[in-house]
Structures are given as structure tokens and as C-alpha cells.
Amino acid sequence: MPLWGTASGPPAADGEAAGAPPRSSGGGGVKVIRSLLPTRRRLRLDPPAKLYFPYEPGKQVRSAVRIKNISKSHVAFKFQTTAPKSCFMRPPGGILAPGESIIATVFKFVEHPENNEKPLDQKCKVKFKIVSLKVKGPMEYVPELFDEQKDQVAVEQILRVVFLDAERPSPQMDKLKRQLAEAEAALEARKKPPEDNGPRIVGEGLVIDEWKERRERYLARQQIEGVDSV
Numbered sequence: 001m002p003l004w005g006t007a008s009g010p011p012a013a014d015g016e017a018a019g020a021p022p023r024s025s026g027g028g029g030v031k032v033i034r035s036l037l038p039t040r041r042r043l044r045l046d047p048p049a050k051l052y053f054p055y056e057p058g059k060q061v062r063s064a065v066r067i068k069n070i071s072k073s074h075v076a077f078k079f080q081t082t083a084p085k086s087c088f089m090r091p092p093g094g095i096l097a098p099g100e101s102i103i104a105t106v107f108k109f110v111e112h113p114e115n116n117e118k119p120l121d122q123k124c125k126v127k128f129k130i131v132s133l134k135v136k137g138p139m140e141y142v143p144e145l146f147d148e149q150k151d152q153v154a155v156e157q158i159l160r161v162v163f164l165d166a167e168r169p170s171p172q173m174d175k176l177k178r179q180l181a182e183a184e185a186a187l188e189a190r191k192k193p194p195e196d197n198g199p200r201i202v203g204e205g206l207v208i209d210e211w212k213e214r215r216e217r218y219l220a221r222q223q224i225e226g227v228d229s230v
Helices: 029-036 144-148 171-191 210-229
Strands: 043-046 050-054 060-069 074-081 087-090 093-096 101-109 127-135 154-164 200-202 206-208
Touching: 043 127, 043 154, 050 060, 050 171, 060 074, 060 093, 060 171, 074 087, 074 144, 093 101, 101 171, 127 144, 154 171
Parallel strands: 050 154
Antiparallel strands: 043 060, 060 101, 074 093, 074 127, 087 101, 127 154, 200 206
């Protein structure tokens, strides 16, 4: 049974990982039964069950996964991994509105092969897990949400690591490059200051906008009408 943890803290102990059935103690039978029922998916992942990484030993490589909220409520999500010291996610979690999606980037350090194994024959034991939690409307994301409502947390998917030959073209590699480029573009867009579509202020409070132009046209029309009436 692997130990699951986030990149920013120690792994959770067995049985305490998000999504695990709560311990029953006197009157907890309802919670236990509820935890055994199938959970309706709140998120759709693309790729759905694997994280593809280019195989480059000794380097930190990247993978990507699109996460979409397919429910009718706001949903918080969080990454967990069995290797929090060598992997991290950007973002490690967040809150998605209904229909909203995001491309998360996953970073992993690739160890050198052991026992002269062929690079792509290595079986990576590292796994990632995405858990979800229904929340009431838009709010600031904090990881503690999942600790406060453990009995409402659902495991969406456990993702297996798959290495790709970085030098050999493949549909998976092409898709990975597109998703990484899209994630980088979205990150750069978030860094830019918001556009100000309001009036532009120049100098000592001089406002330049369409209202000034309308006023000037009105005054000019008043002058013409005054001359005509003389």
C-alpha cells in the first residue's frame, strides 16, 4: 500500500489518505456504508489514467494533465503522490467552477537506470492521485479543506507514470507538447496585469474618453445654433 503525500508536506499515513474510508466508531456505520458506494465523477482527466514523461535520466522533466469540472457544483481538487520529495505539481490544487478546466503541470526528476536496464523498460513505481471535494461556490483554495471534510473527499483517479522516448515522435509526445505549451501560455496570461478598459487619466486628472468628445461636439453644435439665431 503506497504512502500518499503532497509536494509541500510529508506523506499521509495509510488509512489517512484523502478518500480513504473513515474509521468507524460507535454510530459510524452510515459513513462506512456511504464510503463503499460508487462515487459519481466530478472531474474529467485528459489523459484519463496515465502521466506521460519524456525519458531523460538525470533531468527534471514535465508532464501535463487537463482537469475539467463536469459537475454542476464548484469542485476543489488536490494532487497527491507517492514521491513528494522528487515530484511537485503546478498548481498542487485548486477550485474549478462548473465546466471550467485547467491544465496542470507535473514535474518529476528521472533517476538513472539500474542494472543496465533499457531506459523505457523501467517500471516506475511512482504514482499520482487526484482527489476532489464539492464546495459551496467560489472561494479561496486552501489544502485544509480536505482535512476538514474527509468524509466528503472522493478519489477521482490514480495516475500511472509512463516514460516516452524523447527522440521518437509519437501521438502521446505530440499531445504532451501541446498541453505543456497551453499550460505555459495560461501561466503567462495570469502574470500579466489586468487590462484597464476604463477612462485613461493623463496629467492632473485630465480624463480622455468618449464623453469628452461628446461634450466637445455638443458645445460646437450650440455655438453654430447661436450664430444661426442672430
